[in-house]
Amino acid sequence: MCGIIGYIGPNPAYPVLINGLKRLEYRGYDSAGISILDGTPKVYKCMGKIQDLEDYVSGKDITGSVGIGHTRWATHGEPNDINAHPHTSRDGHFIIIHNGIIENWDLLKKELERNGYSFVSDTDTEVLANLIEHIYLSGDIKAEAAVRLALTKVVGTYGLVVICRNEPDQLIAARCSSPLVIGIGSSEYFIASDASPIAEYTKSVIYLNDNDVAIIKKDELILKTLQVDEPKITLQNLNIETGKYEKDGFDHYMLKEIFEQPRSIADTFRGRLVPDQSDIKLGGLHSVLTQIQNARRIIIVACGTSWHAALIGEYLIEDLCRIPVEVEYASEFRYRDPVLGPEDIVVAISQSGETADTLAAVRLAKEAGALVLGICNVTGSGLSRETHAGVYTHAGIEIGVASTKAFTAQITVLTMIALLLGNKRELITGDKYRSLIGEMHSIPSKIEVLLKQDAKIRSIAAGFKDVCSMLFIGRGYCFPVALEGALKLKEISYIHAEGYPAAEMKHGPIALIDNNMPVVVIGIRDKSYEKIVSNVQEIKARKGIVIAIVSEGDEQIASIADHVIEIPSTNIIFSSLLSVIPLQLLSYHIAVLRECNIDQPRNLAKSVTVE
Numbered sequence: 001m002c003g004i005i006g007y008i009g010p011n012p013a014y015p016v017l018i019n020g021l022k023r024l025e026y027r028g029y030d031s032a033g034i035s036i037l038d039g040t041p042k043v044y045k046c047m048g049k050i051q052d053l054e055d056y057v058s059g060k061d062i063t064g065s066v067g068i069g070h071t072r073w074a075t076h077g078e079p080n081d082i083n084a085h086p087h088t089s090r091d092g093h094f095i096i097i098h099n100g101i102i103e104n105w106d107l108l109k110k111e112l113e114r115n116g117y118s119f120v121s122d123t124d125t126e127v128l129a130n131l132i133e134h135i136y137l138s139g140d141i142k143a144e145a146a147v148r149l150a151l152t153k154v155v156g157t158y159g160l161v162v163i164c165r166n167e168p169d170q171l172i173a174a175r176c177s178s179p180l181v182i183g184i185g186s187s188e189y190f191i192a193s194d195a196s197p198i199a200e201y202t203k204s205v206i207y208l209n210d211n212d213v214a215i216i217k218k219d220e221l222i223l224k225t226l227q228v229d230e231p232k233i234t235l236q237n238l239n240i241e242t243g244k245y246e247k248d249g250f251d252h253y254m255l256k257e258i259f260e261q262p263r264s265i266a267d268t269f270r271g272r273l274v275p276d277q278s279d280i281k282l283g284g285l286h287s288v289l290t291q292i293q294n295a296r297r298i299i300i301v302a303c304g305t306s307w308h309a310a311l312i313g314e315y316l317i318e319d320l321c322r323i324p325v326e327v328e329y330a331s332e333f334r335y336r337d338p339v340l341g342p343e344d345i346v347v348a349i350s351q352s353g354e355t356a357d358t359l360a361a362v363r364l365a366k367e368a369g370a371l372v373l374g375i376c377n378v379t380g381s382g383l384s385r386e387t388h389a390g391v392y393t394h395a396g397i398e399i400g401v402a403s404t405k406a407f408t409a410q411i412t413v414l415t416m417i418a419l420l421l422g423n424k425r426e427l428i429t430g431d432k433y434r435s436l437i438g439e440m441h442s443i444p445s446k447i448e449v450l451l452k453q454d455a456k457i458r459s460i461a462a463g464f465k466d467v468c469s470m471l472f473i474g475r476g477y478c479f480p481v482a483l484e485g486a487l488k489l490k491e492i493s494y495i496h497a498e499g500y501p502a503a504e505m506k507h508g509p510i511a512l513i514d515n516n517m518p519v520v521v522i523g524i525r526d527k528s529y530e531k532i533v534s535n536v537q538e539i540k541a542r543k544g545i546v547i548a549i550v551s552e553g554d555e556q557i558a559s560i561a562d563h564v565i566e567i568p569s570t571n572i573i574f575s576s577l578l579s580v581i582p583l584q585l586l587s588y589h590i591a592v593l594r595e596c597n598i599d600q601p602r603n604l605a606k607s608v609t610v611e
């Protein structure tokens with residue numbers, strides 16, 4: 001959550017900081033601040049968006065070629081000017097920006113209070129700033145040593161960057177569970193919570209590992225650990241296209257990303273569905289394919305939208321490969337002492353690759369000796385570094401907080417894995433395998449067709465902008481899609497929404513149905529089609545309003561539903577890639593009509609790096 005940017009070099013720091021914060025605003029957007037050093041440090045911070053910070057800073061002294069910036073998603077203390085980062089220690093020796101949570105802040109604060117410290121903010125970060133200062137002033141030590149010593153007393157998570165007033169020619173950065181990446185330029189360094197604000201300046205980056213401490217000077221980068229040992233450094237080439245951050249004429253990133261899905265799905269299978277359509281090659285899994293093929297069971301861990309993709313993965317892998325699959329919320333899995341061993345295969349799915357609970361689940365699975373695979377969208381992220389093997393989704397950077405194209409890219413990868421394993425296990429052979437691969441090729445063009453219904457979906461949305469609640473139901477592959485449709489609606493429009501397996505209606509939710517309750521039914525033709533037709537009739541008999549997502553040419557549901565959106569015909573295993581698109585558009589248009597902040601919904605942040 002929160003975004004960090006830092007710069008040290010020969011150039012003015014301010015443009016790097018402010019542009020970096022704009023790139024990072026999707027991570028947190030309740031307040032922001034910067035500190036720039038030109039001999040003496042200046043700190044400017046305020047509640048609100050980056051634009052508010054820019055307005056606030058306008059006309060003030062922003063000279064300096066060393067600086068740090070932060071965009072906040074509040075954990076300790078409400079969003080306001082004082083709680084915004086950077087935080088300055090009592091005597092002004094240290095200025096700090098921090099992502100994460102200091103869990104023992106209360107104990108540390110009391111200890112500091114006994115030593116005469118008082119606090120102006122409600123944040124755990126100010127406690128840390130004062131702790132570093134207290135240690136610094138108590139002994140004849142360098143700032144870097146004070147930071148390292150202070151961090152040994154901290155319980156919790158952090159990605160932080162510190163400026164010391166007396167040592168103005170350096171930034172000190174440290175990481176524990178909250179990502180930090182250093183960009184290496186020519187006589188200049190950048191530091192950020194993810195690579196997006198750095199990519200336009202350099203392709204050379206180092207991802208800090210937990211317990212790393214970096215002392216960054218204009219012409220020198222020293223890497224230590226909390227325990228002083230030098231860590232291994234990996235220089236990586238960034239695989240990020242810098243020109244892709246614009247909205248390209250769309251009103252919102254979310255809409256742009258919805259419309260990008262024909263391309264992002266094709267990018268995800270490009271080079272993997274081999275040209276003559278006879279096979280699937282997943283290089284990242286090559287070395288472990290036999291082990292996966294012979295798996296006793298597969299456990300998939302994820303959060304949020306990625307968890308919905310995991311459910312679709314369960315259906316695909318069980319259907320096509322007959323390997324038992326369990327899907328777990330990473331947050332539950334990590335704390336509930338799951339039965340795990342070296343014979344297990346754990347697949348972690350995460351768009352960002354930095355979700356704290358998912359990474360913790362990965363570590364737990366590795367400790368238990370399981371083979372751990374990742375499905376991830378961000379090159380160099382924690383997930384990609386911590387898993388034994390994996391497959392990247394090539395969705396491109398996703399800026400909209402509500403995940404759309406990452407979801408369909410995850411399903412694309414899961415579908416390829418299921419088809420490949422099904423073939424290796426001789427459950428999908430010859431012609432069938434080729435024809436399914438061929439059909440997968442046609443998905444992007446089918447989505448293009450679906451997207452042409454945008455205006456129709458917008459006009460349907462107009463009838464639902466003032467509802468209080470909405471239900472989403474489906475069976476089989478359509479059930480996780482119903483969950484995802486409900487999540488999309490609630491997170492961006494703030495309308496209460498629930499997703500259910502359609503048959504569960506009778507076990508409770510049907511009591512909610514009356515003439516004010518819209519129900520989105522995902523009723524794609526498959527083996528349980530007749531059952532879902534009955535569910536639609538049951539809803540209509542109670543005067544519920546039905547918006548139906550149906551297969552092309554459907555007549556049965558179409559004749560009873562109030563609104564009908566058709567999706568192009570496809571094999572049911574690919575249907576979720578299509579049926580989710582109208583749900584994304586429906587949520588988007590409802591939220592626009594309600595004048596919600598589409599790309600930055602309240603209380604949310606793109607990457608949940610604290611638990």
Ligand code: F6R
Nearest residue numbers: 304305306350351352355402403
């Ligand atoms: C919803 C959404 C979130 C994320 C979840 C996991 O639209 O984006 O529910 O899916 O926070 O994030 P990742 O996939 O980055 O681990």
